[in-house]
Amino acid sequence: MNLILFGPPGSGKGTQAKRLVDERGMVQLSTGDMLRAAIASNSPLGQKVAPIMASGALVPDEIVIALIAERMDEADAAGGAIFDGFPRTLAQAEALDAMLAGRGSRIDVVIRLLVDDAALLARVTGRFEEQGRPDDNPETFKTRLGAYNTQTAPLLPYYEGQGKLKIVDGMGAMEVVSTAVANVLETIAA
Ligand code: AP5
Secondary structure, three states: OOEEEEOOOOOOHHHHHHHHHHHHOOEEEEHHHHHHHHHHOOOHHHHHHHHHHHHOOOOOHHHHHHHHHHHHHHHHHHOOEEEEOOOOOHHHHHHHHHHHHOOOOOOOEEEEEEOOHHHHHHHHHHHHHHHOOHHHOHHHHHHHHHHHHHHHHHHHHHHHHOOOEEEEEOOOOHHHHHHHHHHHHHHHHO
């Protein structure tokens, strides 16, 4: 099964993806994690994307599409993947559809985590204080949320038009959200 976890910064995509990996042995493909790993290793890619991520803007499509393409074999081997933070633009969504189609596969479901802006800010501010992730500061968060609203949210009609969009209330406790996600996956598998 190929699943997209979709939502604004701080909506719980990474948290829910990791739970699915632990509970179901699925593979998580997070472009944010891949980019942070590139920065941590100080690779040429990391040096290129560091200032972009620090600003809260999106990294160019061709970079993240290439990162996902490199990991598609892993997804195949696991029988599917959880896409976390990808796609974020129409170009990325179309590239993903083409990559999957070339492998005789497709996206099965897109789960949109609905969380209000005040809760998002509270979550990333809390993480900033605890872990110091540079782009979690309140100013950069505003830019990230703006990028989501202008560049990523317009993908919702794309997936709705394909009949793949499911909505989950992401405001509850992590366990409650996990149960709601599991319920959606059961309806897909049935
Ligand atoms: P990325 O790493 O993808 O970050 P993001 O989408 O901004 O998402 P977050 O990691 O902040 O939030 P999340 O939804 O995963 O929530 P999480 O589970 O962590 O992207 C970072 C940057 O990389 C982008 O700004 C861009 O520059 C670049 N980038 C990445 N992918 C790209 C792409 N495809 N195209 C272009 N550029 C790209 O939870 C957040 C916090 O809330 C945690 O502390 C968590 O413990 C807590 N929490 C989670 N669930 C709950 C809950 N139910 N209740 C209470 N707290 C909760």
